[in-house]
Amino acid sequence: MKGYKKQEEKQLEVLRHSTSHILAQAVKRIFPQAKLGVGPAIKDGFYYDFDIDGELLAKNLSRIKREMEKIIQEDIPFQKEELSKGEAKRLFEERQESYKLELLKDIEDDQVSVYRGGEFVDLCRGPHVESSGKVKHFALLSTAGAYWRGKEENPMLTRIYGTSFFTKEALDSYLKWMEEAKKRDHRRLGKELEIFGIYPDLGSGLAVYHPKGAIIREVIENFEKKEHMKRGYELVRTPHISRADLWKISGHLDFYKENMYVFSVNGEDYVLKPMNCPAHIVIYKSKQRSYRDLPLRLFELGTVYRREESGVLHGLLRLRGFTQDDAHIFCMPSQVVDEVRGVLQFSLFMMNTFKLGYKINLSTRPEKSIGSDILWEMSTAALREALIRENLDFDVAAGEGAFYGPKIDIQMEDALSRLWQGPTIQVDFNLPERFDLTYIASGGEKERVVMIHRVVLGTIDRFLGVLIEHLEGKFPLWLAPLQIKLLPITDKELSYAKGVYEKLIKEDIRAELDSRGEMLSYKIREAQLQKVPYMLVIGKKEKETDTVTIRRLNGENIKGVSLRELIRMLKEEISIRN
RNA sequence: GCCGGCGUAGCUCAAAGGAAGAGCAGCUGAUUCGUAAUCAGCAGGUUGUAGGUUCAAUUCCUAUCGCCGGCUCCA
Numbered sequence: 001m002k003g004y005k006k007q008e009e010k011q012l013e014v015l016r017h018s019t020s021h022i023l024a025q026a027v028k029r030i031f032p033q034a035k036l037g038v039g040p041a042i043k044d045g046f047y048y049d050f051d052i053d054g055e056l057l058a059k060n061l062s063r064i065k066r067e068m069e070k071i072i073q074e075d076i077p078f079q080k081e082e083l084s085k086g087e088a089k090r091l092f093e094e095r096q097e098s099y100k101l102e103l104l105k106d107i108e109d110d111q112v113s114v115y116r117g118g119e120f121v122d123l124c125r126g127p128h129v130e131s132s133g134k135v136k137h138f139a140l141l142s143t144a145g146a147y148w149r150g151k152e153e154n155p156m157l158t159r160i161y162g163t164s165f166f167t168k169e170a171l172d173s174y175l176k177w178m179e180e181a182k183k184r185d186h187r188r189l190g191k192e193l194e195i196f197g198i199y200p201d202l203g204s205g206l207a208v209y210h211p212k213g214a215i216i217r218e219v220i221e222n223f224e225k226k227e228h229m230k231r232g233y234e235l236v237r238t239p240h241i242s243r244a245d246l247w248k249i250s251g252h253l254d255f256y257k258e259n260m261y262v263f264s265v266n267g268e269d270y271v272l273k274p275m276n277c278p279a280h281i282v283i284y285k286s287k288q289r290s291y292r293d294l295p296l297r298l299f300e301l302g303t304v305y306r307r308e309e310s311g312v313l314h315g316l317l318r319l320r321g322f323t324q325d326d327a328h329i330f331c332m333p334s335q336v337v338d339e340v341r342g343v344l345q346f347s348l349f350m351m352n353t354f355k356l357g358y359k360i361n362l363s364t365r366p367e368k369s370i371g372s373d374i375l376w377e378m379s380t381a382a383l384r385e386a387l388i389r390e391n392l393d394f395d396v397a398a399g400e401g402a403f404y405g406p407k408i409d410i411q412m413e414d415a416l417s418r419l420w421q422g423p424t425i426q427v428d429f430n431l432p433e434r435f436d437l438t439y440i441a442s443g444g445e446k447e448r449v450v451m452i453h454r455v456v457l458g459t460i461d462r463f464l465g466v467l468i469e470h471l472e473g474k475f476p477l478w479l480a481p482l483q484i485k486l487l488p489i490t491d492k493e494l495s496y497a498k499g500v501y502e503k504l505i506k507e508d509i510r511a512e513l514d515s516r517g518e519m520l521s522y523k524i525r526e527a528q529l530q531k532v533p534y535m536l537v538i539g540k541k542e543k544e545t546d547t548v549t550i551r552r553l554n555g556e557n558i559k560g561v562s563l564r565e566l567i568r569m570l571k572e573e574i575s576i577r578n
Numbered sequence: 579g580c581c582g583g584c585g586u587a588g589c590u591c592a593a594a595g596g597a598a599g600a601g602c603a604g605c606u607g608a609u610u611c612g613u614a615a616u617c618a619g620c621a622g623g624u625u626g627u628a629g630g631u632u633c634a635a636u637u638c639c640u641a642u643c644g645c646c647g648g649c650u651c652c653a
Contacts, residue, residue, distance in 0.1 A: 142648075145581020156581050518610095521613060
């Protein structure tokens with residue numbers, strides 16, 4: 001079954017790659033001056049990069065699409081040709097495809113392949129579908145600027161994104177899915193549901209939480225604090241600014257400066273913290289530590305600020321100021337495996353609590369890194385062992401570790417199928433060195449402590465953004481900012497409804513009474529749009545029988561519920577966090 | 579930061595070189611109506627900001643700020 005699926009994915013990739021060639025052919029027909037970049041198949045489609053005025057391409061997308069349809073009509077076969085590198089070089093020189101020549105330079109084989117389709121030739125490993133006529137159901141989606149080979153110092157090309165499927169149904173359902181994803185956009189829902197806002201007057205990349213959002217955060221943060229304390233973490237608090245000297249020792253002023261807000265007061269330099277570790281280290285260093293104190297787990301909901309490039313900001317998912325659920329575990333080398341296992345269990349507990357999927361990566365030593373081989377090997381082995389002992393599937397991301405140590409990344413998948421950094425666990429032998437962090441071992445000698453950096457939700461802000469998209473704004477009862485809305489049908493039930501409301505409030509249920517003189521259906525519509533998990537319909541019948549009618553978001557009704565039963569139900573649902 | 583697009587009322591959007599418009603939200607009043615929009619009235623804008631072209635600019639030009647799509651998937 002798995003093999004079959006892979007096979008189908010491969011075929012789709014071939015189709016999409018072929019579609020990208022047809023796109024390139026169409027663009028060359030219309031704009032012969034355009035130079036070809038690259039045009040691979042990607043996760044949900046394909047793209048092709050062109051060196052041409054971006055405006056020109058963007059304005060002619062429908063014309064390009066029509067030309068593509070023509071090429072498909074012509075049913076031009078894709079013909080593979082094997083050439084020597086020299087021959088290929090001559091071919092692309094003749095065609096003045098300078099980018100292709102650059103690619104050619106980097107190919108080590110002497111033999112390369114090109115695909116020809118009528119007048120169009122492209123350097124390509126293939127494979128392709130037999131002919132352009134096999135491509136039927138495609139769409140051009142957007143244009144974008146993209147640096148040649150993704151590097152800022154290179155010229156910017158214009159990229160056209162598109163997708164292609166074997167059937168019309170598949171294409172339609174993909175386009176529908178894109179629409180659906182747009183509806184879940186946390187920025188849109190955040191505004192509609194009055195959860196958060198990002199306002200130019202305040203600064204870009206800086207979020208404010210409106211009352212509803214502040215409640216959600218409060219619930220998540222309290223939950224997190226309790227879960228940390230259960231697991232032997234100690235809560236700390238550290239200031240937002242600190243002396244620059246601290247960041248000099250940590251190395252951040254050398255390695256991370258362009259992302260930091262640094263300022264000077266009376267000739268003394270200060271840093272707005274981009275991370276919490278140095279401050280936690282100061283706490284560790286405040287007294288002599290014994291092996292008996294270890295592991296020491298310091299936890300803080302630490303708000304940090306990083307100067308991100310303006311173009312990468314994206315709602316709550318990418319901010320300049322955000323709060324991490326950050327902890328640093330100071331331990332002996334022999335404790336690393338167990339500590340990492342503990343963090344893994346904790347992280348997955350969190351993912352399960354919020355019903356999110358995840359993928360685990362073990363990131364190993366990058367090219368640019370510091371520290372001895374032995375330390376790298378030991379810590380990578382420790383992470384690996386922890387993963388294996390926890391019986392977890394993981395991929396190895398070679399060379400993706402931090403410059404000071406290997407890490408485990410757990411990625412959460414959101415509604416748009418984007419993977420976002422969630423929990424991370426990093427072993428660090430650099431900072432203990434730089435700050436000379438030691439403990440007194442059982443034999444009385446000073447030993448170097450090991451530090452583990454870890455976050456379990458990552459950043460609360462981003463996590464909330466992902467959660468909004470994941471849930472489509474329909475928060476489960478325990479998280480819902482407004483848990484229940486009381487809807488009296490007429491004024492005659494108002495005082496009865498008020499009594500119910502007051503009892504709910506007394507039980508710490510987040511309730512609101514809609515006492516306006518509107519029709520029931522209007523009140524229901526509004527509560528639906530606000531995605532309030534429970535509504536109480538209170539009319540003549542309810543008043544007479546001293547009950548309420550519950551209406552759930554999905555339209556389901558439960559009639560004749562006593563107040564006591566209602567409170568029991570709500571409390572039960574809140575406590576199991578369902 | 580870079581490429582492209584977009585900035586009109588709180589929100590969603592229309593118009594357009596010659597008096598800026600609608601729906602929803604808001605406010606006032608009426609309605610008391612049992613499961614996703616009751617009716618009427620009122621108010622709401624230096625068209626992001628600053629320059630320029632023009633008899634005339636919200637529309638055209640320049641700059642600036644902000645937002646959106648992308649810039650890792652390397653034949």
